[in-house]
Amino acid sequence: MAIVRPETDADIAAVRTVLQSAFGRDAEADLVDELRHTNGDILSLVAIRRGQVVGHAFFSRVVVAHTVGYDRGVGLAPM
Numbered sequence: 001m002a003i004v005r006p007e008t009d010a011d012i013a014a015v016r017t018v019l020q021s022a023f024g025r026d027a028e029a030d031l032v033d034e035l036r037h038t039n040g041d042i043l044s045l046v047a048i049r050r051g052q053v054v055g056h057a058f059f060s061r062v063v064v065a066h067t068v069g070y071d072r073g074v075g076l077a078p079m
Contacts, residue, residue: 001049002047002048002049003047003049004045004046004047004055006043006044006045007046007056012033012036014052014053015032015053015056016029016032018054019056032044032058035058040060041058041060043057043059044056044058044059045058058078059075059076061075062074062075
C-alpha cells in the first residue's frame with residue numbers, strides 16, 4: 001500500500017525521476033519544474049511506498065481562452 005502526502009522540497013529529485021521513467025523523456029518533468037518555479041502549482045502530491053516516491057499528482061492553474069473572455073480552472077497533469 002502507498003501513502004499519499006503533499007510533496008516536499010526533499011521529494012523534487014525523486015519526482016523528476018518518476019516522471020522521466022513514466023514518460024520516457026524529460027518534457028513532463030521539465031514542465032512540472034517550470035510550473036513550480038512560476039507558482040503555477042496548486043497542489044502537488046506524492047505516493048510513497050517503502051520510503052520511496054513511486055507516484056506523483058500535480059494540480060496547476062489553467063486558463064482557457066474563448067473568443068469572448070476566458071475561464072479559469074485547475075488541470076491535473078502530467079498524467
